[in-house]
Amino acid sequence: MAGAQKLWERWQQGEIVLNRTGRDHGDPKLLDQPGRPLAPRLVHPRELPRRNVTTADGRAALLHAIAHIEFNAIHLALDACYRFRDMPDGFYADWLSVAAEEALHFSLLRAALVRRGFDYGAFAAHNGLWEMAAKTRHDVLVRMALVPRVLEARGLDATPEIRSRFAAVKDQEAVSVLDRILADEVRHVAIGNEWYRSLCRARGMDPSATFAALCVEFDAPRLQLPLNRSARLRAGFTEDEIAAMEIAAGRRTAEGTKAAD
Numbered sequence: 404m405a406g407a408q409k410l411w412e413r414w415q416q417g418e419i420v421l422n423r424t425g426r427d428h429g430d431p432k433l434l435d436q437p438g439r440p441l442a443p444r445l446v447h448p449r450e451l452p453r454r455n456v457t458t459a460d461g462r463a464a465l466l467h468a469i470a471h472i473e474f475n476a477i478h479l480a481l482d483a484c485y486r487f488r489d490m491p492d493g494f495y496a497d498w499l500s501v502a503a504e505e506a507l508h509f510s511l512l513r514a515a516l517v518r519r520g521f522d523y524g525a526f527a528a529h530n531g532l533w534e535m536a537a538k539t540r541h542d543v544l545v546r547m548a549l550v551p552r553v554l555e556a557r558g559l560d561a562t563p564e565i566r567s568r569f570a571a572v573k574d575q576e577a578v579s580v581l582d583r584i585l586a587d588e589v590r591h592v593a594i595g596n597e598w599y600r601s602l603c604r605a606r607g608m609d610p611s612a613t614f615a616a617l618c619v620e621f622d623a624p625r626l627q628l629p630l631n632r633s634a635r636l637r638a639g640f641t642e643d644e645i646a647a648m649e650i651a652a653g654r655r656t657a658e659g660t661k662a663a664d
Contacts, residue, residue, distance in 0.1 A: 407477050411503035414496060421495065422488070431486045431540075439478075442524025443471060451527060456568045463519045465565065466577060467526040470512035472558070473584070474523070475532040476505040476591075479550055482536055487543040497594045504587045511580045518576075531624070538621055544602040545621070548614050551595020552640075553623045558588050559634040560627065589638045596639035611644065626652040 413419050454468065455461035480502035484495050513523050532554055539546040562585045569577040603610045617623070626648055635645050 405506075407481065407499075407502040407506040410481075411499045414499050421492070431488070439474070440524055443467075443526060443528040445530045446527045448529040448531060451529060456572055456574070459519065462569070462572070462574060462577065463516060463521045464526050465568075466512055466515055466519075466580075467521065467523065468528065469565075469581075469584070470509055470516065470523055471528040472532065473505050473509040473512060475530075476555070477502050477509065479532060479536050480505060482540075483543070483546060486540055487546070490543065494598060497598070501591050501594060504591070508580075508584050508587065511583065515576055515580060535621075535623075544599065544606065544608075544613075545617055547595050547599040547602060548617045549621055549623050551592050552599060552614065553618065555588060555595065556592050556635065556638065556640075557624065557626070559585070559592060559631045559638060560629070562588070563631060585634065589634055592635075592638035611647070614644075615647075628652050 410419070451468075452464075454465035456465060480498045483498045484502075487494070509523075516522055516525070532550075535549055535554055536546070539549050562581055566578055566581045566585075569581065599614075600610050603613055628649065630645060630649055630652070632645055636642070640648075
C-alpha cells in the first residue's frame with residue numbers, strides 16, 4: 404500500500420519519466436491476475452454468504468468485502484497508468500492520485516479488521532473487478548466507460564445503505580471509514596467520467612449511445628435501485644443519464660420479478 408502512495412509522491416516531485424512507447428520495457432503485458440497475496444480465496448459471487456452486521460463476524464466479513472474492492476481498485480488505477488501509454492500527462496496524474504487514495508482506504512479498512520481480530524485474507528472474496536479490467540484492457544475508452552462509470556459508480560449507490568447498517572448497530576469506526584471512502588469515490592468516478600467524455604469527443608462518438616452499447620457488448624453488471632442521485636451528479640453524471648439508468652434498472656427489476664413469478 405505504501406508503494407502506491409510513494410508513486411504518487413514521486414510523480415508530484417517530478418521524479419517519474421513516462422515511457423509511452425514501450426520501447427524500453429516492451430508492450431504492456433496481459434496481466435490476467437494482478438499481484439496479490441495467497442489469501443483471500445477467490446470464489447464465485449454466489450458462493451459468498453450475506454454479511455449480517457448484527458454479529459461481530461458479520462461486520463468483519465462486510466468490512467473485508469469492502470477492503471477487497473479497495474485492494475482491486477489500487478490495481479485498476481495503476482493498470483490504467485501502465486497499460487494506456489498515449490494519454491496526456493493529466494491522465495497519469497489522475498490515476499496515480501486515485502491509486503494512492505484507494506491504498507489509504509484499504510489501510511483504514513485493514514486496520515479496522517485487525518482491531519477486530521481479523522486481517523485481509525480471512526474471508527473468501529470474488530474477482531469481478533479485475534475480470535472487467537481484463538475485458539477492457541484493449542481500449543482506454545472502454546476501460547473508462549465500464550470501470551469508473553459502472554463498477555466504481557455502483558459503490559456510490561451501495562455505500563449509503565451499508566453505512567446505515569453499521570450506524571444501526573452503532574459501529575462508529577466503520578461509519579467514519581465509509582464516509583471517507585464515499586467522499587473520495589465521488590472524485591474517482593468524476594475522473595473516469597471526464598476522461599470517458601474526452602475520449603468520446605476525440606473520436607467523434609456520442610457518450611450516451613456509446614455507453615449503452617458498451618454495457619451490452621461487455622455484459623456490464625446491472626444497476627440496482629435506488630441510485631445515489633446526488634453523489635452521481637457530483638461525480639459528473641447528467642440528469643438525463645441518471646434518468647435513463649433508473650428506467651433501465653427498473654425495467655430489469657420488473658422483468659426479473661415477472662420471471663420469478
